[in-house]
Amino acid sequence: xxxxxxxxxxxxxxxxxxxxFRCDPISEHNRLYWYRQTLGQGPEFLTYFQNEAQxxxxxxxxxxxxxxxxxxxxxxxxxxxxxxxxxxxxxCASSRPQGAYGEQYFGPGTRLTVT
Amino acid sequence: AQSVxxxxxxxxxxEGNPLTVKCTYSVSGNPYxxxxxxxxxxxLQFLLKYITGDNLVKGSYGFExxxxxxxxxxxxxxxxxxVSDSALYFCAVRGRRDNTGKLIFGQGTxxxxxx
Numbered sequence: 001x002x003x004x005x006x007x008x009x010x011x012x013x014x015x016x017x018x019x020x021f022r023c024d025p026i027s028e029h030n031r032l033y034w035y036r037q038t039l040g041q042g043p044e045f046l047t048y049f050q051n052e053a054q055x056x057x058x059x060x061x062x063x064x065x066x067x068x069x070x071x072x073x074x075x076x077x078x079x080x081x082x083x084x085x086x087x088x089x090x091x092c093a094s095s096r097p098q099g100a101y102g103e104q105y106f107g108p109g110t111r112l113t114v115t
Numbered sequence: 116a117q118s119v120x121x122x123x124x125x126x127x128x129x130e131g132n133p134l135t136v137k138c139t140y141s142v143s144g145n146p147y148x149x150x151x152x153x154x155x156x157x158x159l160q161f162l163l164k165y166i167t168g169d170n171l172v173k174g175s176y177g178f179e180x181x182x183x184x185x186x187x188x189x190x191x192x193x194x195x196x197x198v199s200d201s202a203l204y205f206c207a208v209r210g211r212r213d214n215t216g217k218l219i220f221g222q223g224t225x226x227x228x229x230x
Contacts, residue, residue, distance in 0.1 A: 031216060033216075033218075041222055041223070042119075042220030042221050043220050044220070045217040045218065045219070048215045055215060056215045091158060102216070103161040104161070104218065105161065106151075106160070108158045
């Protein structure tokens with residue numbers, strides 16, 4: 001396994017700008033998750049894909065947020081009209097097909113700072 | 116609602132001494148339970164999980180955890196702490212009825228092992 005990768009690792013943007021993050025899961029993993037982690041808190045679930053289908057979205061995922069996984073491989077998370085409250089670490093994780101109870105493998109995260 | 120509590124923000128242990136990081140959970144039905152560790156500027160790394168069976172689970176790097184259903188706890192333990200164990204530890208839970216596999220995390224406990 002080459003591990004879960006995320007790009008970019010750091011992003012600084014001005015309020016109101018749009019940003020897009022990319023996640024490449026472990027190749028044979030069909031489940032992909034996005035989480036958000038703020039300072040001093042544990043990760044919070046944002047959304048989940050099984051293959052290319054987005055099957056669940058958290059109420060944390062406002063209409064400014066959109067996620068895609070067009071071919072069931074990599075995923076993107078876009079935030080439109082960023083706000084200072086969006087500043088956080090965005091984590092991507094993937095798991096195997098039996099991964100309803102399997103462990104998730106996390107990427108290094110993308111740290112977003114909105115100024 | 117599902118939730119996880121880690122009652123200690125920080126645990127301090129001398130190298131060579133046993134360590135315990137506490138976790139209690141609230142979930143309907145029987146849970147799946149996980150421990151992850153996070154080092155600075157790195158993603159979460161899986162340590163161990165409880166799915167079913169033996170209440171004492173052994174994981175990576177000499178860590179183990181004990182599932183206690185009556186106390187709804189899943190404390191992380193290690194017989195002899197190393198300075199390199201110093202990191203941020205997260206307990207996570209998911210309900211068996213949740214087919215998405217999304218994890219609910221505690222707020223994290225910083226473990227500081229002093230030489």
